[in-house]
Amino acid sequence: MRHVHLWLRAHPLVFDGLAAAAVALFWLLLLASLVSSGHYWQAAFPLVFVIPVALRSRHQVGVLYATAALGLLALATFQFPHPAILYAGIVMAYSANAYGPRKHARYALALCVAFGIIGGVKWGYLILELTGTSYTLNELTLPNRILALGLSTGLCGAPLVMAWLWGGVVHARHAYLQEALDRASRLESERDALARLAVVEERGRIARDLHDVVAHSLSVVVLQADGARHVLHDDPERADRALEAIGRTGREATAEMRRLLGVLRSPEAASRAPQPDLGQLELLVSQVRASGLPVTLTVHGDLSAVPAGAGLSAYRIVQEALTNAVKHGGPGVTADVSAEAGPEGLTVVITDDGRGAGAADDGAGLGLLGMRERAAAVGGEVIAGPRAGGGFSVRAWLPSRTVVTQ
Known part of the structure; x- marks a missing residue:
C-alpha cells in the first residue's frame, strides 16, 4: 500500500484522473432515478464537478474556489444532497490543506464549516425522516430543533472537516520529509566542504614536506659539491x-619528491606511502654526517612508543634544524641531536x-x-634561537596526545 501511495504521489495526474472517475461514478449511481423522477437539473449538474477535480493538482487555488461556487449553486437549487458533489468537496478540502498555500488552506476550512452549516440548515428535515418521526422542524420544540439541526450540520460538515484535517496531517508529513531531505543535503554539503578542507590541509602538509626535503637535500648537495671542488686535485x-654522496642524496630526494607528488595526484597513495618517523632518525643523522657535518645522536626512552604524528613532526624538525646547521653554521661546525x-x-x-646569532640571514628561510x-599541529611547541656561548639551539616538545586548540 505504501508503494502505491508513493507512486500516486509521484504521478499526481493519475490521482486526479482516478478522483474525477470516482465523481463520475457517483453521478451515474443516481442518474437514472433522478431522470425518471423529472429532476433533470439535479441529474446533469453534478457531472460538472469532474472538471475541477481533474484539474486539482495543476490549478490548486482556482479549482478550490470554483468547486465552492459550484457547491453553493447546488445548495441553493438541489432538493437532496448529491454524493458526487459531496465527494468532490471532500477531495478539494483534502487537497487544499495538503498541497495548497497556507492562506488558502485556512480559507478552505472556513468554507467547509460554512457549507456544513448551510447544508445542515437546508437539509435538517432529513434527520427527522431518518428517525421515522412524522414531525417537521417547525413542529419540534426548540431544544429538539437545535438537536436536529446540529446533527444535520455535523453530517454535512464532518466529512469536509475530516478531509481537511487529514490533508493537514499529510502536509505536516511532507514538510517533515522535506526538512529531512534538506538536512541531509546540508550535511552532504558540509561533508564535501570538510573533505575539501582536508585536501587543502594535506596539500599544505605535503608542501612543508617538499620544502624540508628540497632544503635538506640541496644543502647537502651544495656542501658536498664545494668540498669535492676543493679537494678534486x-x-x-x-x-x-x-x-x-651527491648522487645518493639526489636520488633519495628525487624518490621522496616523486612520492609526495604522487600523493597529490592519487588520493589513494596517501594511505600506501610510508611517512618518515623516528625509526629513521639514525639514518637521517648518518646521511648528514656523510655530507661532512659531524653529528652525534643521543636517544633516551622508547621512541617507538611516540605517536605517528609526533614522530613525523620530530623527524622533520630534526631534518630542518640540521639543514640550517649545514647552511648557516659555517666551517668546522658540529651538531648534537638529543x-x-x-x-x-x-x-x-x-x-x-x-x-649562531652571527649567521647571515638571506630573508628567504621559512x-x-x-x-x-x-609542533603546533600536534599540540607542542618549538623554542629556537642563538645560544649564549655561540651556536644555535632548537628545542621541541611534542606531547603524547594531540592537543586541539580552540
Whole structure:
C-alpha cells in the first residue's frame, strides 16, 4: 500500500484522473432515478464537478474556489444532497490543506464549516425522516430543533472537516520529509566542504614536506659539491666520495619528491606511502654526517612508543634544524641531536656550535616557521634561537596526545 501511495504521489495526474472517475461514478449511481423522477437539473449538474477535480493538482487555488461556487449553486437549487458533489468537496478540502498555500488552506476550512452549516440548515428535515418521526422542524420544540439541526450540520460538515484535517496531517508529513531531505543535503554539503578542507590541509602538509626535503637535500648537495671542488686535485678519492654522496642524496630526494607528488595526484597513495618517523632518525643523522657535518645522536626512552604524528613532526624538525646547521653554521661546525621519550611526550633538542646569532640571514628561510607549525599541529611547541656561548639551539616538545586548540 505504501508503494502505491508513493507512486500516486509521484504521478499526481493519475490521482486526479482516478478522483474525477470516482465523481463520475457517483453521478451515474443516481442518474437514472433522478431522470425518471423529472429532476433533470439535479441529474446533469453534478457531472460538472469532474472538471475541477481533474484539474486539482495543476490549478490548486482556482479549482478550490470554483468547486465552492459550484457547491453553493447546488445548495441553493438541489432538493437532496448529491454524493458526487459531496465527494468532490471532500477531495478539494483534502487537497487544499495538503498541497495548497497556507492562506488558502485556512480559507478552505472556513468554507467547509460554512457549507456544513448551510447544508445542515437546508437539509435538517432529513434527520427527522431518518428517525421515522412524522414531525417537521417547525413542529419540534426548540431544544429538539437545535438537536436536529446540529446533527444535520455535523453530517454535512464532518466529512469536509475530516478531509481537511487529514490533508493537514499529510502536509505536516511532507514538510517533515522535506526538512529531512534538506538536512541531509546540508550535511552532504558540509561533508564535501570538510573533505575539501582536508585536501587543502594535506596539500599544505605535503608542501612543508617538499620544502624540508628540497632544503635538506640541496644543502647537502651544495656542501658536498664545494668540498669535492676543493679537494678534486689534492685528494681525488675524497672528491669521489663526495660525488657519490651527491648522487645518493639526489636520488633519495628525487624518490621522496616523486612520492609526495604522487600523493597529490592519487588520493589513494596517501594511505600506501610510508611517512618518515623516528625509526629513521639514525639514518637521517648518518646521511648528514656523510655530507661532512659531524653529528652525534643521543636517544633516551622508547621512541617507538611516540605517536605517528609526533614522530613525523620530530623527524622533520630534526631534518630542518640540521639543514640550517649545514647552511648557516659555517666551517668546522658540529651538531648534537638529543631525543628523550617520556610518558608525557617527546623532547628533541638540536644544538650546534656554529655562527649562531652571527649567521647571515638571506630573508628567504621559512624553516623556523615550519618547525613551529609542525609542533603546533600536534599540540607542542618549538623554542629556537642563538645560544649564549655561540651556536644555535632548537628545542621541541611534542606531547603524547594531540592537543586541539580552540
